[in-house]
Amino acid sequence: xxxxxxxxxxxxxxxxxxxxxxxxxxxxxxxxxxxxxxxxxxxxxxxxxxxxxxxxxxxxxxxxxxxxxxxxxxxxxxxxxxxxxxxxxxxxxxxxxxxxxxxxxxxxxxxxxxxxxxxxxxxxxxxxxxxxxxxxxxxxxxxxxxxxxxxxxxxxxxxxxxxxxxxxxxxxxxxxxxxxxxxxxxxxxxxxxxxxxxxxxxxxxxxxxxxxxxxxxxxxxxxxxxxxxxxxxxxxxxxxxxxxxxxxxxxxxxxxxxxxxxxxxxxxxxxxxxxxxxxxxxxxxxxxxxxxxxxxxxxxxxxxxxxxxxxxxxxxxxxxxxxxxxxxxxxxxxxxxxxxxxxxxxxxxxxxxxxxxxxxxxxxxxxxxxxxxxxxxxxxxxxxxxxxxxxxxxxxxxxxxxxxxxxxxxxxxxxxxxxxxxxxxxxx
Numbered sequence: 001x002x003x004x005x006x007x008x009x010x011x012x013x014x015x016x017x018x019x020x021x022x023x024x025x026x027x028x029x030x031x032x033x034x035x036x037x038x039x040x041x042x043x044x045x046x047x048x049x050x051x052x053x054x055x056x057x058x059x060x061x062x063x064x065x066x067x068x069x070x071x072x073x074x075x076x077x078x079x080x081x082x083x084x085x086x087x088x089x090x091x092x093x094x095x096x097x098x099x100x101x102x103x104x105x106x107x108x109x110x111x112x113x114x115x116x117x118x119x120x121x122x123x124x125x126x127x128x129x130x131x132x133x134x135x136x137x138x139x140x141x142x143x144x145x146x147x148x149x150x151x152x153x154x155x156x157x158x159x160x161x162x163x164x165x166x167x168x169x170x171x172x173x174x175x176x177x178x179x180x181x182x183x184x185x186x187x188x189x190x191x192x193x194x195x196x197x198x199x200x201x202x203x204x205x206x207x208x209x210x211x212x213x214x215x216x217x218x219x220x221x222x223x224x225x226x227x228x229x230x231x232x233x234x235x236x237x238x239x240x241x242x243x244x245x246x247x248x249x250x251x252x253x254x255x256x257x258x259x260x261x262x263x264x265x266x267x268x269x270x271x272x273x274x275x276x277x278x279x280x281x282x283x284x285x286x287x288x289x290x291x292x293x294x295x296x297x298x299x300x301x302x303x304x305x306x307x308x309x310x311x312x313x314x315x316x317x318x319x320x321x322x323x324x325x326x327x328x329x330x331x332x333x334x335x336x337x338x339x340x341x342x343x344x345x346x347x348x349x350x351x352x353x354x355x356x357x358x359x360x361x362x363x364x365x366x367x368x369x370x371x372x373x374x375x376x377x378x379x380x381x382x383x384x385x386x387x388x389x390x391x392x393x394x395x396x397x398x399x400x401x402x403x404x405x406x407x408x409x410x411x412x413x414x415x416x417x418x419x420x421x422x423x424x425x426x427x428x
Contacts, residue, residue: 008126012135014185015119016142018078021174022115023146024154025085025108026054028170029235030147031155031253032163034242039163040098044239044371048364051235052357053102054109059353061113066346067202073187074118074125074342081114082178086171093167116143117345120329124341125188133278133330137271140326144264147233151257155250200340209343214335217282217402218344219351222328224289224395227355228296229322231388233259234356236363237315243381245304245311255308255315262319267326274330281327282406288324289396295321296389304378325352331406355391362387 029036029050037047068077088107095101116139123135157166209215232240233256241252274281295317302310328348336344363384370380 010184011126011186011188012119012123012139014181015074015078015115015122016139017177018082018181019115019119019139019143020146020149021177022081022085022112023143024150024170025089025174026058026112027147027150027234028154028167030150030233030256031152031238031249032158033235033238034249035158035163036101039096040101042098044367045364046098047235047239048360050102050105051360052364054105054112055230055234055353055356055360057106057109058113059350059357061110062117062346062350062353063206063343064346065114065117066342066344067205068114069118069121069342070205070340074121075181075185075187077114077118078185079178079182081111081118082174082181084108084111084114086111086174086178089167089171089174093164093171117342117349120345121342122185122188124333131275132333133274133327134271136329137267137269137274137326140267140271140323141264144260144267144323148257148260148264151253151260155253205340205343209336209340209347212335213402213405215332215344215347217285217399217405218328218332218335218348220395220398220402221285221289221331221351221406222325222348223351223355224392224399225285225292225322225325225328226352227359227395228292228388228392229259229263229319229325230352230356231359231363232256232296232318235360236385236388240299240381240385241311241315243377244385245302245306246378247308247311251308255311258312259315259319259322262316263323266320266323268323270324270326271330274327278330278334281331282403284324285327285331285406286399286403288321289392289399292318292321293389293392293396296385296392300382300385300389304382335405351395355388355395359388359391 029047033047036050037043040046042049065077084107088104088109088111091104091107092101095104119139120136123132123139127135154166157169160166161169237256237259238249238252241247241255242249247255270284273284295314298314299311299318302314328351329345332344332348333341366387367380367384370383371377375383
């Protein structure tokens with residue numbers, strides 16, 4: 001075993017811990033949503049606005065963060081992200097007014113936006129290309145563990161310590177990890193960093209990335225799979241399962257935890273599959289997109305009297321289909337030259353969070369309008385959940401239309417390839 005073999009894993013591990021923390025903060029309203037409504041005196045639209053603002057900032061910042069990770073290094077972006085998340089969580093823990101709480105969630109959204117793209121850039125800088133899909137999947141798995149902590153364990157902590165105590169503990173842990181990351185993390189191994197110090201013009205980088213159909217395919221894959229999963233598990237799932245099916249809050253939280261377990265298991269398996277069978281990534285993404293749409297449709301059409309035993313496999317399947325979204329990042333990477341890795345990852349990562357913003361806002365507005373018009377809450381919840389179903393259908397159709405471009409590798413020396421940029425194509 002060669003000397004220093006552990007260092008890439010240690011560097012990635014620090015970044016992955018940051019991502020675990022980010023997922024916890026992002027999903028902390030998954031079981032705290034109804035408590036937040038009581039604490040801040042808000043309705044469903046107000047609760048959805050927390051997530052809309054947070055995820056809208058996340059989506060808008062993906063390309064700027066990708067540019068920053070490519071040009072200034074992922075370490076700086078990670079440190080900035082952890083700082084913003086720590087500050088936002090402390091604000092969210094202490095305030096009782098809605099506007100101040102919204103400012104806290106906005107800070108969390110800005111910080112969260114800096115993490116995932118930077119961690120994947122660290123993976124790109126420390127590991128050879130063929131391992132990238134597996135490392136991306138392991139990153140998603142670690143993030144899924146953070147989301148899992150944001151379900152039943154967070155619910156228990158909220159019950160034991162209350163709102164302020166629970167979020168102060170979360171903020172304190174974030175500060176500790178920030179300090180460790182600042183001391184220990186390095187951007188990458190020198191041999192994997194670009195040797196040409198003259199960066200490609202930003203406009204050219206963006207143009208080359210967006211005009212690549214394979215990267216748009218990766219974006220729509222992420223839109224359909226992660227977008228549906230995040231929308232359901234971040235804030236919509238608990239109120240929907242309680243409102244449409246009459247489940248207890250604790251039962252709904254347990255089902256959300258099961259969805260996260262499905263996500264973690266499938267994301268790891270998808271990464272291993274992509275490493276061994278890169279040519280089949282597009283077909284797997286297409287199958288997962290149609291499966292996700294079918295599972296969401298089941299949640300809409302199953303009767304309100306459906307037993308928990310019937311809902312359990314459906315909710316688990318939503319998580320399992322969502323885990324396949326990790327293929328989007330390997331699809332984007334292999335369709336892109338190495339010096340644009342951060343930008344390509346950012347474009348792909350915009351997809352799911354654009355879906356989430358539209359779904360959260362749409363469900364909140366439709367639900368409040370229907371209940372305000374006198375509709376029974378169970379029926380209103382079910383009709384409002386048609387918003388994410390419609391978005392899933394749209395995404396699946398786009399994935400199908402772009403399917404033949406999935407995983408297409410750019411030609412060596414194609415227009416726009418930067419001098420000295422490292423090759424990171426599949427199998428390189």
